[in-house]
Amino acid sequence: MVLKKLISEAEALLRWVGVEKPLIQPARDPRFGEVTSTSAFALAKSLRRDPRKIAEEFAAKIDLSNARLINSVVAVDGYLNFKVDWQRYSEEILKTVIGQGEDYGKSNIGLGKKIIIEHTSVNPNKALHVGHARNVCLGDTLYRLFSFLGYDVVVLNYIDDSGTQMADVILGFKELGYPLEPPDGARFDAYCGDTVYVEVSRRIEEDPLLAEKRRRIAKLIEERDDEYYRLNREIVEKVLKEQLKTCWRLGARYHILNMESDILSYDLWSEVFKKLIRVGAVYKAESGQKAGCWLLNLSGHPVLGREGDEILVKSDGSTTYVARDIAYGAWKLGDTSRDFKYKVWMRDPWSGEILITDVKGDIEKPLGEAEKVINVIDIRQKRPQEVVRYALELMGLKSDKYIHFGYEVVALSIKDAVKIGYEPEPGQEFVHMSGRRGLYVKTDTLLDMLKEKIKLEVREKHPGWSEEKVEEVSEKIAVGALRYSLIKPDTDKMIILDADEMLKLEGDTGPYLQYSYARACRILEKTTREYSTKAPVELVEEEKQLLRRIAYFPEVVEDVGESLLIKTLSNYAYMLASDFSRFYEKVPVLHVDDVELRKFRVAEVLAFKIVLGNVLRLIGVQPVEEM
RNA sequence: GGGCCCGUAGCUCAGCAUGGAUAGAGCAUCGGCCUUCUAAGCCGGGGGUCGGGGGUUCGAGUCCCCCCGGGCCCGCCA
Secondary structure (H helix, E strand, O other): OHHHHHHHHHHHHHHHOOOOOOOEEEOOOHHHOOEEEOHHHHHHHHHOOOHHHHHHHHHHHOOHHHOOOEEEEEEEOOEEEEEEOHHHHHHHHHHHHHHHHHHOOOOOOOOOOEEEEEOOOOOOOOOOEHHHHHHHHHHHHHHHHHHHOOOEEEEEEEEOOOOHHHHHHHHHHHHOOOOOOOOOOOOHHHHHHHHHHHHHHHHHHHOHHHHHHHHHHHHHHHOOOHHHHHHHHHHHHHHHHHHHHHHHHOOOOOOEEEEHHHHHHOOHHHHHHHHHHHOOOEEEOOOOOOOOOEEEOOOOOOOHHHHOOEEEEOOOOOEOHHHHHHHHHHHHOOOOOOOOEEEEEEEOOOOOEEEEEOOOOOEEOOOOOOOEEEEEEEHHHHHHHHHHHHHHHHOOOOHHHEEEEEEOOEEEEHHHHHHOOOOOOOOOOEEEOEOOOOEOOEHHHHHHHHHHHHHHHHHHHOOOOOHHHHHHHHHHHHHHHHHHHHHOOOOOOOEEEOHHHHOOOOOOOHHHHHHHHHHHHHHHHOOOOOOOOOOOOOOOHHHHHHHHHHHHHHHHHHHHHHHOOOHHHHHHHHHHHHHHHHHHHHOOOOOOOOHHHHHHHHHHHHHHHHHHHHHHHHHOOOOOOOO
């Protein structure tokens, strides 16, 4: 907003001296002023002149009497550096931020538009491990971001309640004598995943007879056998309830739970299949290895075409995962004539209703046309996701709205893997998590480890605090630490989990952000909160830097809305906190005698608190007032 | 074999989408700063052929090509 004003002012100045397409960017170093133009370089070629001369001429010609924020322009080595009147600029920034408060950085570009985000989608037979947590945190941050940008965002969680992984645990409960109640009072999702799933999987590998039994059970579930389907649904819901506790602990919200088995019963596929046939996208293989299968013709696809066509319907008439996902994708894009029915399953901690698909449900909730459909799924599914998108394209749908938000997986460091009994190969540096093999670190386990460590520190710092307060603050810090560390790295980079590294609470971490927030709160607490946006004649460099960063925020948010580069937000949060830390060290607020100056600095702290609070909420790190 | 991704300080990573001025953080290490707003902090030192080579450009960590190293995907599984 204010930065935009500044940039357009600089652009206007350049246009007045004849630059048709002014190039303006924020200066990378304060020595070069606030904004810089490289227009002289761009013009140098066509004019065949020295860019330094061009820049100098512009600088001489620019008339600053019409400028409001800009008070000087100088040419340096071809660059045009614009400096601002800090009294005006800072006042404008502070008025904007304090005036808008929690709305600062929001925009209305999403107004009246819908975005559908699907994330989490963990098989309902186990507890969430840290890899799943990366998905949850990324997906939830997208939800927060687009809500902030004014979109109506619907969050889906796809529950695959009908795969082999369910047959595994049903086999355990039904025929191998695992009790339905966790023996040691453990959480059901953890018990189901850590004990039943892992042990049954191992036994199946050793015993072909059990594999046969599992196949039979999978079929019974699929056919909605009274006994098996009901037990399956019961297990699924029990696990899901526990899984959601972990997700909520991370701060994630959901609106709709889509059960695979329910989706299948609506048979969206047959409709989609007909359409695929009609447009000539699929054909039946008459001979060869895939005889009897219906295949999606990929020959028109630049990349996928080289890898052979994709089976959608197997020779026994059943559909593949990709086929079902195409049907489901068509539903998300609003292209199916039938829609699901729902019932209210429960309320989340923020008292929002969570709907679950139910063939006998009486709630209808048409999604309507979405601007974007974002599917948060790890990068290994890049190819199948592209197949789905391409199929939707062939169906004539707006497939460019269908976005696979891919991210690299979280793996275990060898050190941590060895701790849970893994035997590494020589030279191996990490090992992929595996639910079936019991190779993972649960999200709650890691959060609890973090929390215990934080509690020690909190108790030491605040001997007078009640145990409840210690608990409450430690929980926020633990969650903040985990969320930040999962969101911070580029989604193209694998995270190799190192528990020791993860437990560090200094430097570029979530707690650092919360700490600087808390420090700002302490200052504000000790004033009457009387502030003034009227700036002194001279600002110290640390003040300028803080205000400068604050002014960038709306553009950062808007950029991320375009690029989906979430880490840009965490990056920004760190820079902002860092700028404040330096301000805090160098710039006294309460201990200045000049009342007007004190009031101005209170305004600066207040503005910082607002902006950091806003960005923290975006990335799901809870602001902490005291720590 | 085909495709995609990664490679920046001892370690973990920003910066690359939209090329711009001496390449930045954190951790680790060494040295400073708490009778003054929370030291989960701040300041400073050491540490870099931005994997290698070519190209485009006034200008390349950033764009293009080739190569090397590592990872992932390519199933009548989901």
